[in-house]
Amino acid sequence: MRQSFYQFLMTQRNPEDFEPVAEFANNAFYDQGFPKQETHFEALSKYLEENASYLPSMTVFDDAWALYLAQD
Template sequence: MRRSFYQYLMTLRNPEDHGSVAEFANNAFLDQAFPKQDTHFDSISKYLEENAPYLPSMTIFDEAWTMYQAAE
């Protein structure tokens, strides 16, 4: 079974890393409404655009998504 994007993103959490993807992962961890079981780009992207003020640019999500796809 394919893991969700959130499950993958949590492998990138690192409070000591101030890179954009690690910061995204750290903030997504604190977002209790994040779609944790989702594996679809469009629905996750829509959620982030509408509900994630902690994500300064959607290109960070695009980068993390590319990493997610490569890891699977």
């Protein structure tokens, strides 16, 4: 069974890295409402568009999503 996007994203965390995906992961870690069990693009995209003021651009999510899909 595929891990959730959040579980994958947490593998990208690095407080000393200022690359966009790492910063996204670092900030998502502190987001209490992040849908931690979600595996579907549309649901995650909707949540981030409505709630993730820490995400400077949805392109960062798209890049992280591509990495998530490539892990298989």
